[in-house]
Amino acid sequence: MAVNKKVDVAIVGVGWVGGIIAAELTKAGLTVVGLERGHNRNIAQWQPRDELRYAIRYDLFQNASNETWSFRHNLSETALPMRQLGAWLPGTGIGGAGVHWNGQTWRFHPRDFTIKTSTVDRYGASAIPANMAIQDWGITYDELEPYYDKFEYMAGIAGKAGNLKGEKITGGNVFEGPRSREFPVKPPPDTPLMALFRKATTNLGYHPFTGPTANLPVASYKNPDGIVRGQCAYCGFCERFGCEVGAKADPVGTVIPVAMKTGRFKVLEYANAFMIKNDGKNAQSILYFDGLGRIQEQPADIIVLGAFMFNNVRLLLQSKLGTPYDPTTATGVVGRNFCYQTGGGGASGWFSDEEFKRYMGAGALSCAMDDLNADNFDHTGLGFLGGGSITVGQSGARPIQSLSVPPGTPAFGSAWKAAVQKYYKSVVSVGFQGESPAYQMHYCDLDPNYRDIYGNPLLRLTFDWQPNERAMIAYAGTKTLPIMQEMLPNGTVYKSGATPSGDVISGGPGALPAHFDTTAYQSTHITGGAIMGADPDTSVVNNYLQMWDAENVFVVGACNFPQNAGFNPTGTVGALAYRAAEGILKYHKSGGALV
Amino acid sequence: MTESELGPYDGQWVAMRGDVVVAHGPDEESVRGHEDVHDGDLVFPVGEPPSGFYLINV
Numbered sequence: 001m002a003v004n005k006k007v008d009v010a011i012v013g014v015g016w017v018g019g020i021i022a023a024e025l026t027k028a029g030l031t032v033v034g035l036e037r038g039h040n041r042n043i044a045q046w047q048p049r050d051e052l053r054y055a056i057r058y059d060l061f062q063n064a065s066n067e068t069w070s071f072r073h074n075l076s077e078t079a080l081p082m083r084q085l086g087a088w089l090p091g092t093g094i095g096g097a098g099v100h101w102n103g104q105t106w107r108f109h110p111r112d113f114t115i116k117t118s119t120v121d122r123y124g125a126s127a128i129p130a131n132m133a134i135q136d137w138g139i140t141y142d143e144l145e146p147y148y149d150k151f152e153y154m155a156g157i158a159g160k161a162g163n164l165k166g167e168k169i170t171g172g173n174v175f176e177g178p179r180s181r182e183f184p185v186k187p188p189p190d191t192p193l194m195a196l197f198r199k200a201t202t203n204l205g206y207h208p209f210t211g212p213t214a215n216l217p218v219a220s221y222k223n224p225d226g227i228v229r230g231q232c233a234y235c236g237f238c239e240r241f242g243c244e245v246g247a248k249a250d251p252v253g254t255v256i257p258v259a260m261k262t263g264r265f266k267v268l269e270y271a272n273a274f275m276i277k278n279d280g281k282n283a284q285s286i287l288y289f290d291g292l293g294r295i296q297e298q299p300a301d302i303i304v305l306g307a308f309m310f311n312n313v314r315l316l317l318q319s320k321l322g323t324p325y326d327p328t329t330a331t332g333v334v335g336r337n338f339c340y341q342t343g344g345g346g347a348s349g350w351f352s353d354e355e356f357k358r359y360m361g362a363g364a365l366s367c368a369m370d371d372l373n374a375d376n377f378d379h380t381g382l383g384f385l386g387g388g389s390i391t392v393g394q395s396g397a398r399p400i401q402s403l404s405v406p407p408g409t410p411a412f413g414s415a416w417k418a419a420v421q422k423y424y425k426s427v428v429s430v431g432f433q434g435e436s437p438a439y440q441m442h443y444c445d446l447d448p449n450y451r452d453i454y455g456n457p458l459l460r461l462t463f464d465w466q467p468n469e470r471a472m473i474a475y476a477g478t479k480t481l482p483i484m485q486e487m488l489p490n491g492t493v494y495k496s497g498a499t500p501s502g503d504v505i506s507g508g509p510g511a512l513p514a515h516f517d518t519t520a521y522q523s524t525h526i527t528g529g530a531i532m533g534a535d536p537d538t539s540v541v542n543n544y545l546q547m548w549d550a551e552n553v554f555v556v557g558a559c560n561f562p563q564n565a566g567f568n569p570t571g572t573v574g575a576l577a578y579r580a581a582e583g584i585l586k587y588h589k590s591g592g593a594l595v
Numbered sequence: 596m597t598e599s600e601l602g603p604y605d606g607q608w609v610a611m612r613g614d615v616v617v618a619h620g621p622d623e624e625s626v627r628g629h630e631d632v633h634d635g636d637l638v639f640p641v642g643e644p645p646s647g648f649y650l651i652n653v
Binding site: 474514 | 600601602604605611613623635637638639640641
C-alpha cells in the first residue's frame with residue numbers, strides 16, 4: 001500500500017460540495033486533495049444532445065454493476081440489490097451530480113429548518129403522526145442566509161426576490177425567507193407556457209413567480225471569483241447532460257478551476273474511498289482503491305466527506321465513525337432519517353390547437369407557486385403535514401422520452417403515432433414536488449448479505465410511502481387539476497374508458513403506489529443518514545457539519561438534511577458547503593469543537 | 596412499528612386510521628360514506644404508478 005504525502009485537508013468526492021470546499025480552503029492557503037471515484041471531464045467532452053448515450057444509457061451516472069444499494073420496504077423484508085439504476089440517478093466523475101442537474105436553485109423556507117418546533121407551536125404535538133421523526137436542523141434560515149447568498153452569487157442564479165430584508169415583493173416568491181440582497185441575475189422572460197401558468201394561478205388567487213435558475217439567461221455573468229459564463233442556448237438538454245455551452249452553473253466550470261488555479265488543489269481520479277482510518281475520536285487518513293484496484297492511503301489533518309449522500313453514510317458505517325442507528329429503539333445516529341422526495345399529484349393537459357414549442361427549454365426554466373408548500377397554508381383538518389412546490393416547467397422535450405399522449409390512446413400503431421404528432425409540441429404538465437418527512441423506521445445500514453465489486457457491504461435502504469404523504473399527494477392533485485382547467489378551459493377531464501379527442505386533461509386526487517417502486521425514475525433528491533442538529537444523541541454533525549464524535553471529520557451534503565423539503569436540494573447543499581468551509585478554516589486555525 | 600400492507604387495495608381508495616385500513620372502495624365518495632370511517636381518518640387513492648415529476652412529468 002502506497003501512502004501519499006500528507007495534506008491539510010482530504011475530501012471524498014469532487015462535486016458541488018468538494019469543489020466549493022476545495023476552492024474556499026485553497027484560496028485561504030490550505031493544501032487540499034480531492035478523491036474522486038470517476039474521472040476528469042470538461043465542457044469540450046460533452047457529446048451534444050445524445051439522448052441515447054446520456055439519458056437512456058446513463059453515461060454520467062454511477063455504475064450499478066460495480067456499486068449499488070439493497071432495498072427493502074420495511075424491517076421484516078429481506079433487502080435485495082438494485083441491479084440497475086431506476087428511481088434515482090447519482091452522478092459520478094469530476095463535478096458529480098452538479099454536472100447533470102437541471103439548475104433549479106431553491107432556498108428552503110425558514111419553517112423547514114424549525115419544522116418540529118413550528119409544527120408543535122401551530123398544531124400541537126398530537127398533529128405529528130406516530131413514528132414520524134421530523135426534527136429541527138440546529139441552524140435557522142437566518143443563520144444560513146449568508147451562505148445561500150454566497151452560493152447564488154458564485155453560481156450566477158437568476159430570479160427575482162420575493163422577500164428582500166423582510167419587504168415582500170410582488171412577482172417574486174412572497175413566501176420565501178428574507179434575502180439580504182437581490183438575485184445576482186434577472187430572471188428569464190416568460191415563455192408563452194409560463195405566461196399561461198402565471199395568468200391561471202393569479203386568477204385563482206395564488207402567487208406565481210419565475211423559478212430560480214442556474215441556466216444563465218443573460219449574455220454573460222462574472223462571479224466574485226472572476227469566473228465568466230455565457231448565455232443558455234435553450235437546447236433543452238440539461239438534466240442527465242453536461243451543458244455543452246457552459247451556461248448551466250456546474251462545479252467543473254465554476255469552483256474547481258478556482259481551486260486548481262491556486263496550485264494547492266490536487267484531484268486523484270479513479271480513487272474510490274472505502275475507509276476513514278480513525279481512533280474513534282480523530283481521523284488520520286482515507287483508504288481508497290485506485291484505478292488498478294490497489295489500496296492507497298491519503299493522510300490529512302482534516303477529512304471531509306463530500307460525496308453523494310449514499311457514499312458519505314456508507315463510509316461512516318464502514319469506518320465505524322459515529323454510532324449506527326437502530327430503528328427499533330430510535331437510538332444511534334449514522335443512517336437515521338433517510339428521506340426522499342414525494343412526487344405525484346400533478347395534472348396534464350393536451351392542447352389541440354395551441355403549441356408551446358416544448359423542444360426549446362432549459363432545465364430550470366419554470367414558473368412556480370409556493371402557496372401550497374411547507375406550512376404556507378393552514379393544515380388544520382387536512383390530516384397531513386407538509387406540502388410542495390407547484391411548477392410548470394419548460395425543460396425541453398427530447399425526442400425519445402417526451403412522447404406524451406393522452407390517457408386512453410393506444411400504446412402503439414397509427415393511432416399512437418397520430419397522437420404523438422398532434423400533441424408533441426402542445427402537452428403541458430403542472431407538477432407537484434412534495435416534502436419527505438423522516439420516520440423512525442426509514443434508515444440506512446450496511447447490508448448483511450450483498451457486497452460491491454470490492455467486497456464491501458452495500459448500503460441497505462429501508463423506506464416506503466407513508467399515509468401522511470399519500471394524503472398530501474391526494475390533496476395536491478385536487479389543487480393542480482383546477483390550475484390546468486384554468487389553463488385549458490375547454491379541456492375535458494379524461495375518464496377511464498373514454499376515447500380522448502380535442503383538448504384533454506388528466507388529473508384529480510393524486511396517488512402513490514402501494515409500495516415505493518425502485519425501478520421507475522422519480523427523483524435523485526435523496527437525503528439524510530448523516531443529519532445535522534443541536535444534539536449529539538440525534539445528529540451526526542453540528543451546524544458547521546463537524547462530527548460530534550470526531551472533531552477533524554466534516555460530513556457535508558444532502559445527507560445533513562434531517563428531512564427533505566418540497567424543493568430541489570442543490571441550493572441548500574451549496575449553502576451548507578460554504579458553511580462547512582468556514583467551519584473547517586476555524587477548526588484548522590484553532591481546533592476543537594466548533595459548537 | 597407495524598406497517599400497513601396496501602398491495603391488496605391497489606387501484607382503490609382506502610381510509611386509514613393510524614396504520615390500519617378501516618375501509619376501502621372504488622371511489623372517494625363510497626369510502627368517506629362508509630360507516631367505519633370517522634373524522635380524522637386519512638382517505639386517499641392507492642396505486643398510481645410513479646412518474647417523473649419534474650423532468651418528464653406528463
